[in-house]
Amino acid sequence: MKTALIFGVTGQDGSYLSELLLKNDFRVIGVKRRSSSINTMRITNLLNHPNFEVVHGDVTDTSSVYSIISKYSPDHIYNLAAQSHVGVSFNEPEYTSQVDGIGTLRILEASKTLVPEVKFYQASTSELYGGLGGGSLNESTPFNPRSPYAAAKLYAYYLVKQYREGYGLMAYNGILFNHESPRRGENFVSRKITTELSNLLNGSVESIYLGNLNSVRDWGHAKDYVEAMMVMLKNCQPDDFVVSTGNCYSVRDFCKESFAITGNLIEFQGEGLQEIGRVVAHGESGITNKRIPIGQNVIKVSPKYFRPLDVPHLLGDSSKFKKASGWEPKYSFSELVYEMVENDVN
DSSP states (O other), X not given: OOEEEEEXXXXXXXXXXXXXXXXXXXXXXXXXXXXXXXXXXXXXXGTTOTTEEEEEXXXXXXXXXXXXXXXXXXXXXXXXXXXXXXXXXXXOHHHHHIIIIIHHHHHHHHHHHHOTTOEEEEEEEGGGGOOOSOSOBOTTSOXXXXXXXXXXXXXXXXXXXXXHHHHOOEEEEEEEOOEEOTTSOTTSHHHHHHHHHHHHHHTSOSOEEESOTTOEEOOEEHHHHHHHHHHHHHHSOXXXXXXXXXXXXXXXXXXXXXXXXXXXXXXXXXXXXXXXXXXXXXXXXXXXXXXXXXXXXXEEEOGGGOXXXXXXXXXXXXXXXXXXXXXXXXXXXXXXXXXXXXXXXX
């Protein structure tokens, strides 16, 4: 039985990847930071699995990284550990760099020294591109990071290439575009929309406050993307691969889709900070019988949620990865949003 070591096991991707690897006969060792509060909610269903183990460690601590890799001698390492919120990285740039950049260096150096035959997966990101030019982005598109998060991830990306080309480490960069699920953190815009929509239906809030409604993203389901991680290490030679759906939608589109699922139809009026989303009609059906009054302003724009530098448009081209692996996403945008809304409304 092969052993997979996952740094960042308690996150959205770590939990789905653990479930998938266990189904594929891997022993899974998940690394989590020590915390005074319980932060294993996403993996509670796995804690009693005979082939699943959680250990404490931190990618900002060299000794713990070396100790864990030395103890378990894994066949696969997945580095999903990150300060992954772009907005937070502007307020905590040093911490973001330590985790997302130097943390990757610590794992790579330990892997090279202790388990040189390991297959190493690095969770890279579409934020590397900056998204200023529009169009479809692939492995040959120039990078233009526009946040401390993206800059730290770019450093990690090039480290992976250097350890692969310089030391022969079987190291992969998965340049993943946005991927969501009911397990997404509530401070990310997709989940904020679906959780606040449920609060609107319950009457506990009157409006959802968002930032740039014009931001366009290539949104996929986290289940599809963790499958891509596993398939990449199984079917592909070490390389850099874009993982995306090839379709993109704006934050405004995500809002309209979410509300329609509940039988509340909204339209947008105005521009900039004055733009609002208003309920204009009720659909004949929805996943709930609760209806928001027609005319209520349910989406408002707040300057609080704008970033110093914005990434306006991210659309991925996964043709290289699909050809090399045979991977295809299973979830459509509508199916993804439906699952998230249904989860939060229920």
